[in-house]
Amino acid sequence: GENVEQHPSTLSVQEGDSAVIKCTYSDSASNYFPWYKQELGKGPQLIIDIRSNVGEKKDQRIAVTLNKTAKHFSLHITETQPEDSAVYFCAASKGYQKVTFGIGTKLQVIP
Amino acid sequence: KAGVTQTPRYLIKTRGQQVTLSCSPISGHRSVSWYQQTPGQGLQFLFEYFSETQRNKGNFPGRFSGRQFSNSRSEMNVSTLELGDSALYLCASSPSQGGNEKLFFGSGTQLSVL
Numbered sequence: 001g002e003n004v005e006q007h008p009s010t011l012s013v014q015e016g017d018s019a020v021i022k023c024t025y026s027d028s029a030s031n032y033f034p035w036y037k038q039e040l041g042k043g044p045q046l047i048i049d050i051r052s053n054v055g056e057k058k059d060q061r062i063a064v065t066l067n068k069t070a071k072h073f074s075l076h077i078t079e080t081q082p083e084d085s086a087v088y089f090c091a092a093s094k095g096y097q098k099v100t101f102g103i104g105t106k107l108q109v110i111p
Numbered sequence: 112k113a114g115v116t117q118t119p120r121y122l123i124k125t126r127g128q129q130v131t132l133s134c135s136p137i138s139g140h141r142s143v144s145w146y147q148q149t150p151g152q153g154l155q156f157l158f159e160y161f162s163e164t165q166r167n168k169g170n171f172p173g174r175f176s177g178r179q180f181s182n183s184r185s186e187m188n189v190s191t192l193e194l195g196d197s198a199l200y201l202c203a204s205s206p207s208q209g210g211n212e213k214l215f216f217g218s219g220t221q222l223s224v225l
Contacts, residue, residue: 043216098167101154
């Protein structure tokens with residue numbers, strides 16, 4: 001089955017700096033790669049996603065890149081703000097099969 | 112549109128007991144998935160139901176079971192509770208059109224087994 005590895009497990013950045021979280025996947029057939037943000041006491045919330053036919057996608061301060069050959073994808077957050085502090089999960093899936101999540105990255109933005 | 116609703120929010124049980132958790136998906140969503148979240152293991156997939164049928168299953172023992180009703184509401188049951196079952200149990204619904212994408216999560220049920 002699919003295996004998703006995510007790093008780093010924790011990340012501290014100064015407010016205004018950029019943050020990068022990286023994930024690798026094992027199943028070359030996976031074609032959908034979402035990122036979720038989980039704030040304290042809440043369930044994960046989808047913040048951005050990318051499909052295998054696209055190399056990069058941006059939404060304001062967040063962007064995701066995908067390298068299908070290397071089977072890795074990354075989340076980039078620019079101009080970080082304190083409200084970006086949360087746990088971020090990457091995931092991979094294909095078709096109607098289960099969605100496999102990474103272990104999560106705890107991001108702390110220091111004011 | 113109302114979000115995914117999970118009840119109860121908190122639950123305390125003792126070893127050997129059983130527990131039933133409930134999930135009401137977003138209206139119109141036909142797929143419901145369950146995940147176990149623990150600090151060291153992240154989000155572990157339990158099972159997914161679509162139109163009252165289990166479509167996917169994770170690697171959990173048979174003590175963990177679930178079902179889905181005709182209105183898409185879902186329940187999961189854990190029998191003979193063990194200390195290691197203490198976790199946050201998350202339910203997610205999806206419109207599931209074209210694939211298992213765009214999961215919408217509830218706030219979860221925090222289960223503590225004493």
